[in-house]
Amino acid sequence: MNFGGIQKLSLLDYPDRTCCTLFTIGCNYRCPFCHNSSIIQANHSNPDITQSEVMEFLRKRRKLLDGVCITGGEPLLHDELQDFIREIKLLGFSVKLDTNGSFPAKLKQLVENKLVDYVAMDIKNSPDRYGETIGVNSYNIDSIKESVEFLLSNAVPYEFRTTVVREFHTSREILSIAHWIKGTQHYYLQSFVDSEDVLERGLSGYSKEDMLYFQEIVRSFIPSVELRGV
Ligand code: SF4
Numbered sequence: 001m002n003f004g005g006i007q008k009l010s011l012l013d014y015p016d017r018t019c020c021t022l023f024t025i026g027c028n029y030r031c032p033f034c035h036n037s038s039i040i041q042a043n044h045s046n047p048d049i050t051q052s053e054v055m056e057f058l059r060k061r062r063k064l065l066d067g068v069c070i071t072g073g074e075p076l077l078h079d080e081l082q083d084f085i086r087e088i089k090l091l092g093f094s095v096k097l098d099t100n101g102s103f104p105a106k107l108k109q110l111v112e113n114k115l116v117d118y119v120a121m122d123i124k125n126s127p128d129r130y131g132e133t134i135g136v137n138s139y140n141i142d143s144i145k146e147s148v149e150f151l152l153s154n155a156v157p158y159e160f161r162t163t164v165v166r167e168f169h170t171s172r173e174i175l176s177i178a179h180w181i182k183g184t185q186h187y188y189l190q191s192f193v194d195s196e197d198v199l200e201r202g203l204s205g206y207s208k209e210d211m212l213y214f215q216e217i218v219r220s221f222i223p224s225v226e227l228r229g230v
Helices: 051-060 081-090 104-112 127-134 142-152 171-180 208-219
Strands: 003-010 019-024 067-071 094-099 118-122 158-164 187-191 226-228
Touching (some): 019 051, 094 104, 104 142, 142 158
Parallel strands (some): 187 226
C-alpha cells in the first residue's frame, strides 16, 4: 500500500513512546474540520510514498523509535493494512492505530491478531449530529456504536477523543457524548484550530475557558477526561 505522508519523528502521536507517523490515503468521511484534506481524496495531490520506501525507512530506525502511528485518512479502508502491519511488527515496533471507528470488524480482527497495541478512536459528535459532523448525510452510526462497545470492553489499550468545533458542538452535544462513552478511562477533548489545510474554511474553536467548562461537564461521567493542546 502507498502512503500520503510520513512524519519521521513524533513525540506526541503515541502516548509514552517515540514514533513515526504514517498517513494513509483516502477517507470515507468528509469532516469539514479535517486537517488532512490533501490526502482524503483518492485523487490527492501529494506524491505517494511506497510501502517499500516506508519499510526501508523503518529498518533504519529500528533501534531509534519505539513505535509507528498509522493515521489517515482512514487506515482501515485499506485491506492490505493487516499484512503491512505484520511486516512492521516483525521489525519490533509497537503499533498505534488512529481510526474513525467505521470498520468495527476490521478493528476487531487487528486486535484479535495482536497487530495493534493502542487504538485512538474519534468520537465526532453526539449520535444525533454524527452525519452532519462528518459531512455524510443520513449516516447510520451502528458501526461507530459497535466500535465504541468493543473498545469499552478493554480488549486493547485505547483512547476516545473529540475535536471540539464551535459550529458543531455545544454543551448539549458534549454532555451527550459523555453519556454515550461513560465507563471509558481515556477521553480527550481538543479544541479545533483553523489552518490552510482544513477542508472547509470559516470554522472556529473554543477558548481555553470554554474547554475547561466542557471538561467539567464531562467529568461527572468520565472523571479522567483530559484536555489536549489547550
Ligand atoms: S478528520 Fe479524519 S475521519 Fe474526518 S475526513 Fe479527515 S481523516 Fe477522515
